[in-house]
Amino acid sequence: MSYDKELSVALQACLQAARLCERVRSTIPEAIEKVDRSPVTLADFGSQALICHRIHNEFPDDPIVAEENPKELVKPERADSLKQIVNYVKEENNDVDEKKIVEWIEYGNGHVGQRFWTLDPIDGTKGFIRRDQYAIALALIVDGDVKVGVLACPAYGNDGGLMFYAVRGKGAYSxxxxxxxxxxPTRIYVVTNDNINNFRFAESVESSHGDQAKQNEIARRIGIQTSPIRMDSQVKYGLVACGQAALYIRFPNPHNLNYRENIWDHAAGAIIVEEAGGKVTDMNGKILNFRDNEKMLDNRGIIVSNGIIHEQILEALKD
Known part of the structure; x- marks a missing residue:
């Protein structure tokens, strides 16, 4: 199967969402506090509404498993926020009102199945708020395998951001x-220079998102001497895919060892790195499980590499 239509729809949906997110960000929005106390902005909801509406229109039988839930917006105290979202979305799709916004966001409350999409409307919300890196991440999963992945990274680079994308078996592009x-489009590849002294590694800005001490120690043990590149979101997958870093590692935080990753935080990035020639597993060398649940219950930690150094990382972890 070619997945040409799926890629085209995904790209256009993410472009619309990227434009909306940058318009919202230019106003320095205040965060809305979700139940789990993580920040979410008007842009998260607007981005999810636009993308879910487009995917549902083109592929009405495909469930969408997305991060945001509109129940935060239907509270009376959120009435002004909902109106603002409608105004932002109207700049991309004029046929919208408050009822439709809630309906479109709800399309993202689907369930994992044989074929489904997974979406993080803004991955790296804290980076978004502080005008740093963030990504809009969308992926199509069929029989547990990611077939299409798109990362819109509006703050990456010096010319209005980059789109990273891939289709299984067809390479990765920016x-x-x-x-x-x-x-x-530019075909992208992981770094293949065997001089490890030139390698960089990436990790999250937020120390709570991993185990920075262990991550730095493992990088040092395989010979990486440079300081880590710290970025929010799946932009780090893009760094590895285009050869700007050889490694991205994310180990469980020692204060939250039972944490399991969400599929929308990794699916799009994983296929892009793999199609660029790299490798993605958990810290035990297991492939990431996107088949069974919105949480990757069978996986612990994430290792994303150019492939060349992957086994070295796994061996260093065994020690």
């Missing part, structure tokens, strides 16, 4: 968001 559709 293209400027600003000039998307008018320029030729």
């Amino acid at each position: 293209q400027s968001i600003k000039s998307f559709g008018t320029t030729i």
Whole structure:
């Protein structure tokens, strides 16, 4: 199966969402506090509404498993926020009102199945709020295998951001968001230089998202001497895919060892790195399980590499 239509729809949906997110961010929005106390902005909801609406229109039988739930928006105290979201979304789709916004966001409350999409409307919300890196991450999963992945990274690079994307078996590509559709996509590859002294590794900005001491120790043990590149979101997958880093590691935080990763935080990035020639597993060398649950219950930690150093990382962890 070619998945050409799925890729085209996903790219256009993520481009719309990227434009909306940047408009919202230019106003320095205040965060809405979710039940779990993590920040979420008007852009998260607007992005999810646009993408879910487009995916549902084109593929009405495909469930969408997304991060946000509109129950936060239907509270009376959120009435003004809902109106603001409608206004932002209208700049991309004029046929919308408050009822439709809630309905479109609810399309993302689907369940994992044989074929489904998974979406993080803003991955790296804290980075978004502080005007740093974030990503809009969308992936199509069929029989547990990611077939299409798109990362819209509006703050990455110096020219209006980059889109990273891949289809299984067809390679990975990047293209400027600003000039998307008018320029030729660039085929991207992981770094293959065998001089490990030139390798960089990436990790999350938030120390609570991993075990930075252990991550730095493992990188040092395999010979990486440079300081880590710290970034929010799945932009780190893009770094590995385009050769700007050889490694991204995310080990469980020692204060929260029972934590399990969400599929929407890794599915899109994983296929892009793999199609660029890299490798993605958990810290035990197991492939990431996108088949059974929105949480990757069978996996612990994440290792994303150029492939060349992957076994070295796993061996260092055994010690």
